[in-house]
Amino acid sequence: MIFNTFQLNERRVKNRTVVAPMSRVSTALDGIPTKAMFDYYETFARGGFGIIITEGLYTDTVASQSYPNQPGIVTKEQTAAWATLTPKIKAHGTLFIAQLMHGGGISQHVQHTLAPSAIQPLGKKMSAYGGGDGAFPLPKEMTIADIEAVVITHAASAKRAVQAGFDGIEIHAANGYLLDQFLTDYTNQRLDAYGQNKFRIIAEIIAAIKEVVPENFIIGLRLSEGKVNNLKHRFPGGIKDAKAILEEAKTAAPSYIHISGEGGSWEGTGFYETGESFTGLAKQITGKPVIANGGLHDVNIAKRALEEGHADLISLAKGALANPDWPLKVHREETITAYERWMSKPIVASGPQ
Numbered sequence: 001m002i003f004n005t006f007q008l009n010e011r012r013v014k015n016r017t018v019v020a021p022m023s024r025v026s027t028a029l030d031g032i033p034t035k036a037m038f039d040y041y042e043t044f045a046r047g048g049f050g051i052i053i054t055e056g057l058y059t060d061t062v063a064s065q066s067y068p069n070q071p072g073i074v075t076k077e078q079t080a081a082w083a084t085l086t087p088k089i090k091a092h093g094t095l096f097i098a099q100l101m102h103g104g105g106i107s108q109h110v111q112h113t114l115a116p117s118a119i120q121p122l123g124k125k126m127s128a129y130g131g132g133d134g135a136f137p138l139p140k141e142m143t144i145a146d147i148e149a150v151v152i153t154h155a156a157s158a159k160r161a162v163q164a165g166f167d168g169i170e171i172h173a174a175n176g177y178l179l180d181q182f183l184t185d186y187t188n189q190r191l192d193a194y195g196q197n198k199f200r201i202i203a204e205i206i207a208a209i210k211e212v213v214p215e216n217f218i219i220g221l222r223l224s225e226g227k228v229n230n231l232k233h234r235f236p237g238g239i240k241d242a243k244a245i246l247e248e249a250k251t252a253a254p255s256y257i258h259i260s261g262e263g264g265s266w267e268g269t270g271f272y273e274t275g276e277s278f279t280g281l282a283k284q285i286t287g288k289p290v291i292a293n294g295g296l297h298d299v300n301i302a303k304r305a306l307e308e309g310h311a312d313l314i315s316l317a318k319g320a321l322a323n324p325d326w327p328l329k330v331h332r333e334e335t336i337t338a339y340e341r342w343m344s345k346p347i348v349a350s351g352p353q
């Protein structure tokens with residue numbers, strides 16, 4: 001089933017394999033993707049993946065940037081650089097999706113961070129991503145104008161993604177970043193409409209994006225239980241919370257749902273006491289295509305996720321770094337290489353410059 005084709009918003013996906021978004025903090029501080037990053041992304045296309053999702057791209061120059069060397073999709077120069085890469089990826093018959101990311105209270109780049117509420121973020125900065133280490137600064141509670149600006153800048157970034165030739169965008173509402181901070185009780189203590197309905201900002205972003213992109217442009221939504229600054233976090237209400245978020249997602253109607261396995265794994269932590277999976281529930285409740293993630297470089301687990309109907313597609317992060325040609329290897333029944341930490345170091349140009 002891994003090699004069956006799939007339809008996503010009238011676009012053909014050549015198989016069920018996806019490269020998960022991975023921040024690689026590899027630009028020269030200008031947010032413009034480099035030639036070495038182009039080669040990196042093209043390696044996955046050459047390796048047979050059906051879809052590649054970029055690392056999280058920042059969406060405004062106010063407070064969205066999470067890491068110093070993160071790429072963006074804000075300036076003309078950034079958009080133009082992505083536009084030279086997209087045809088190279090598509091030439092391999094691979095779909096290319098830009099992940100839109102706002103760091104919120106856990107930005108490691110912005111001095112004056114913004115978050116739903118002025119609450120000290122848990123955890124510490126990840127030193128490998130730049131911006132120092134130690135505690136995050138105390139964020140400022142976002143005003144309604146700040147929230148409206150985030151909605152507008154996500155839509156503007158999606159429009160630039162269309163101009164750059166991407167097949168779609170993925171809204172990063174997972175792993176503890178801004179939109180996940182809105183979804184989470186302990187980071188969103190607002191008493192206004194954005195606190196009463198924690199999904200509201202995401203619904204507004206999806207609606208605003210739909211206004212400015214062509215109809216068959218893909219609008220994905222990434223959700224998770226774990227957070228980079230609280231890996232063990234699980235929904236306090238368990239399956240009830242999962243269902244409530246997915247009901248909201250159904251109404252907002254993105255093109256697909258991508259459940260991140262950050263801090264856990266699809267098979268190990270993605271199930272509830274009823275035996276139902278978060279991904280399977282996402283399929284049932286939203287009726288949309290679902291991407292499962294977390295430890296799915298293990299071929300048997302990947303097959304289980306697809307064959308038992310828990311997901312339509314599977315995404316690999318660390319497994320793809322270790323095996324940029326994972327689909328080809330699986331097809332040829334070759335051994336899968338184990339991930340090692342050095343593989344996620346920033347991308348530097350190799351060979352003659």
Ligand SMILES: Cc1cc2nc3c(=O)[nH]c(=O)nc-3n(C[C@H](O)[C@H](O)[C@H](O)COP(=O)(O)O)c2cc1C
Nearest residue numbers: 020021022023056260261262294295316317318344
């Ligand atoms: C180096 C690295 C960078 C990551 N950056 C992002 C990111 O920019 N956006 C995101 O949604 N998830 C990010 N993740 C999380 C992965 O997409 C994925 O959810 C997680 O690694 C679990 O999948 P895996 O078991 O296949 O590695 C990152 C993971 C790694 C290893």
